[in-house]
Amino acid sequence: MTEPVLSVKNLVVEFPFRDDVFRAVDDVSFEIMPGEVVGVVGESGAGKSMTGAAVIGLIERPGHIAGGEIRLKGERIDNLPEDARAKLRGKRIGMVFQDPLTSLNPLYTVGRQLVETIRAHLPLSEAEARRKAIDLLVEAGIPKAAERIDSYPHQFSGGMRQRVVIALAIAAEPELIIADEPTSALDVSVQAQIIKVLKKLCASHGAAIMLITHDMGVIAQTADRMIVMHHGKIVETGTVGDIIRRPREPYTIKLIDSIPTISRTGETIAPEAANDDRAFVEIRDLVRDFELGRSAFTRLLPGKVEIFRAVNEVSFSIAKGKTFGLVGESGSGKSTCAKMIVGLLRPTSGSIHVDGHDVWAGAHGLRERRRRVQMIFQDPYASLNPRWRVADIVAEPMKTLGIARNRTEVQDRVADLLTKVRLEPGAMKKFPHEFSGGQRQRIAIARALSSQPEFIVCDEPTSALDVSVQAQVLDLMSALQEEFGLTYLLISHNLAVVRQMSSAVGVLHNGVLVESGPVDAIFDNPQADYTKMLLDAVPDISKVA
Amino acid sequence: MTDLPHSPEQPVPARTSRLATFWRSDLVWSYRHSPVTIVASIVALALILMAVLAPWIAPYNPFNPATLNLMDGMTPPNSASYSDRYFLLGTDNQGRDVLSTIMYGSRVSLFVGIMATLFAMVMGVGLGLVAGYAGGLADAVIMRVADVQLSFPAILIALLIFGVARGIIPPNHQEGAAVWVLILAIGLANWAQFARTVRGATMVERQKDYVAAARILGVNPILILLRHVLPNVLGPVLVIGTIGLALAIIEEATLSYLGVGVPPTQPSLGTLIRIGQQFLFSGEWWILLFPAVTLVLLALSVNLLGDWLRDALNPKLR
Incomplete structure (x- = not known):
């Protein structure tokens, strides 16, 4: 049996308040296998983003990991000192955030940000890194990548920017990509393209994806397995097809039932166009x-x-x-x-x-x-x-x-x-x-x-x-x-x-x-x-x- | 927001008394955890009480010539005077008790400071609301005037207004009008700060949908400004107001020190400092020092309170 890329065991994240402690993530355990796409779904406040932040080591203070362990390829990472964790980010764990506007530095060209990331993690010369950056942009589906590499982030549209962010995340060949609501800020037509790009790139580079989203539809189209979270706890895990067709837990059933679907399922409202005159x-x-x-x-x-x-x-x-x-x-x-x-x-x-x-x-x-x-x-x-x-x-x-x-x-x-x-x-x-x-x-x-x-x-x-x-x-x-x-x-x-x-x-x-x-x-x-x-x-x- | 379908959402049930809620609020919490603020508020409160209650608690009435004895003049602090009366902080050249003049002087300083700040606040908030809400030409005109205003030193503007007022008001009314002219001058010099802040906050609020909801209904724009927008922009106004109060007190002292403020018959702290500095080099240091220390304490404590208020109301700094 192969070793999981990411293994989270009994993770607890707590936020101490003045006279109370809030448990954002409560006893969460899951594993992600190499090359697998795992969707984490839940409503706001379910603790899904916090789980992602805990894995990357970016929990905002005063929040902290209060228990459990996180292992990357069997090696424990949750107790590493801050500088060692910082080295993991980008190199072994890539990140894609919701807002492509804020996750790129507006003062640097896209190329410079890519080249810097590549050279920070891989032993390449400036010219080699630049060539690799152009290849990545081409792979991410940016037309005329060789010319556009010297553009600034604001010269790209939202969808193009998110492609750049994905290229940036994959640049150092990480084993795991954490994508937190990667398409929620985008229009549907762009969203579909971005999901395809994310999936294709990760498949060709052999990276596993932890896809965090509130949108069950995105997970249905992208992920292999899914984790349903509610109030900081895991409610249900299983393959996407199993959970969507045969949800077991009452919460999951309610969640799936409440999603409006685009294909007409129930009875149609009878068309009464004939009877209004005006x-x-x-x-x-x-x-x-x-x-x-x-x-x-x-x-x-x-x-x-x-x-x-x-x-x-x-x-x-x-x-x-x-x-x-x-x-x-x-x-x-x-x-x-x-x-x-x-x-x-x-x-x-x-x-x-x-x-x-x-x-x-x-x-x-x-x-x-x-x-x-x-x-x-x-x-x-x-x-x-x-x-x-x-x-x-x-x-x-x-x-x-x-x-x-x-x-x-x-x-x-x-x-x-x-x-x-x-x-x-x-x-x-x-x-x-x-x-x-x-x-x-x-x-x-x-x-x-x-x-x-x-x-x-x-x-x-x-x-x-x-x-x-x-x-x-x-x-x-x-x-x-x-x-x-x-x-x-x-x-x-x-x-x-x-x-x-x-x-x-x-x-x-x-x-x-x-x-x-x-x-x-x-x-x-x-x-x-x-x-x-x-x-x-x-x-x-x-x-x- | 994690409620399930078909489980009716219940409003937050915990209701305690208003006082208890206030006591546990963030504002009170940050107050209780800031020793500097506690000290500053005690000092400010003591000085304000001292000024307000001056006619009842001052040991002497320094403006009643009947109680003055010229022979008591220049008595050093904490020593017996010629007429064998006790003056804790000594007397000035005319035999007036320095402690009493400070108490009466703070009264004038505080009155001018508070009134001038209120004046600047009302004018600045009003113009800021109009500029931020109406936009366009009204905004451009009001804000350019504010820009010009801000590029002059406040003291210069106050001096200018003071000079003009001197020319307009007949001489026999000048003494009585001096305090009001001072309030007008300092207020006019300080309104731009309020206007700028309120304009910015108003521009943010007017984009919000609750304002749109009122506009759809056809609520009168003035009512929208007063009832919807104003309560939501008052937080920063309170902060600038507090810091502005300290500033106004200092400006009043500066004007009085320059001799264009309140007349010596009803001296403020600035006037006292002006009187005191004549005797600094002849060794009667107490006439200058005590009013000056009072002024510093007053301005500093009010300023510290304003700083605390700014931090406490700004969640980003916590």
Whole structure:
């Protein structure tokens, strides 16, 4: 039997606090064989990143390894002095982090960083190291590597930068690569390429991978075995196929059940397109231009203005009580669309009608818009004022619009709304920081409902949440839609969420709506090339071999 | 955030009394673990109490000519005077008790310092909020004015304002108005710091979605600024305010020392130092030394409190 590359036994990582000790990793044991790809999956706070940090020896103080042992090729490394551990990093254990922007030094060219890393670990001359660096970049799929090697990190796109980081990690021929959420900051189409590159490079160099991610889909497509973590403990280990098809532990079953899947599994919402005569929300030829690089003073001067068109003649309509999913990658203009619809940004041209009222037409349109349109934001940490109590946050819309003025009436309504979003009415007296991410998003939903809107724009409502919490929030949104007859515009980069929630969908690419129609037609039979590519790129647990 | 599907998330249950929560808060914890801060706060509190209570606890009233005896002049500290009265810190040339003049002087210094800082704070925070929130031309104009302001030494600006005020106010009102002119001068010299900090913080806050949520509703921009943004930018303002208070006290002393501050009939610590320095070379050191030490203690303790507040409110430094 071969010796494992990495063997972790009874690892415990603790964070001492003023009057408490927090156990981030609790009695974790696993092994990684040479050339194997092991996925570590779990929700935020599960201790998966901390396990990775413990293996590399980069736990931030005051955290420390409180027990257990870590062996690299049978040699114990967790008790080595700091300088000996530093020598392991890069040489024997490579690292790929989530954010490719911060893991490269912006002041040095990519080539210099690669050559330095190579020469620090391998006995090569400057010229040899440079040749090897170019080879690595070519392998990582960077076109014209020989020219681009002298570029700075900011001259690369996010996906290209992550390729450079992977090349950097593999440069010294390490035995193990720890990749912590390597694709979470990237768009789906780029993500698929990066996963391929990571897998190919490690296979050709014989490195094992410890792939840490919250995305079960990524693991399903990449890993051989997977480890499911929860509250610092290992819940289940096994081959990827086994765990996804036949999960044993209740936690794993719940986790897998809560992942929305891109392929339609359950019953389809019956298409009722025939029975609505009129669109409730109608968006026609919406355009938004931005002027580039002009400050307040230079704007007064005459001169040529460079214009960037973020949204280009987008038209779609939503029937009452239905959900329209707007899909697109970062920079596609979907958030700009949302801002124009809710009244944060004036359209350059085009019109938005809600229930027959033009929301950008004078004071009347403004009043109608405020009464009918509300928004749910992506980040529940930024969308609630941290200095306000929940009662005041939820009451603000109804007070501002004069729906309820009397104090007891406001209080009753707030309590009612909180119950509707399945929170205790006692939550009123607390501040947002006393709640978890999922609970905060429910408070945000309660606030959106407070003004009794008919149309709610949801801008990535669940992308900051863990999958199991995401499932709860989506359930809640569907239930509320049914109860109040709400119309949703659901903006998301997550195709599976859109498929689950929407009856119709539009695909945005570089500000242009490339395709729109009923959700099943688009997902099962996409016409535009971009949509096809997007659908192919999504990592999905149903695609597991 | 590690909750499972279908297990209802429960809000954090532990609720204790407000006082207990406060006592265990990070701010109090960092206070209790910083001996320098504890000493500084005790010194500052003692000096402030001494100033506020001066009319009741001062051994003499140095501004009542009836109690003054010119023959008591220049009595050294801790020794019997001509009229056989006891002066702990000695007397000045007119026979005024140095301890009492310091107590009354601190009163004037603190009053001017606090009022000037409040004035600078209100003006700076207001302009900073407008500049940061409105952006565009308003921002450009306000911040360029602040830049110009910051490139002048604060004392020079105060002197300028003081000179202009002298010219405008009729001579018979000048004595009474002196304190207010001083407050205006020091306040105007210090607002830019507040404006810069608040503008930066406001620009961060206005990007946040809770401000967008209020804008979607059509909440009045002034209400958004006051109710949403202001509470979230006050932390750094408190820090600059404390450090600015020490600065304002020193600036007041400097102006008074230069003879353009408060009149000698209601002397501040700066005026006392100015009087005292005339006698330094003739051996009557106590007239200068004690007001100067008081000024240093006051400025130092307030400054140390400001430093602590800055570190305690900035989690990155912990």
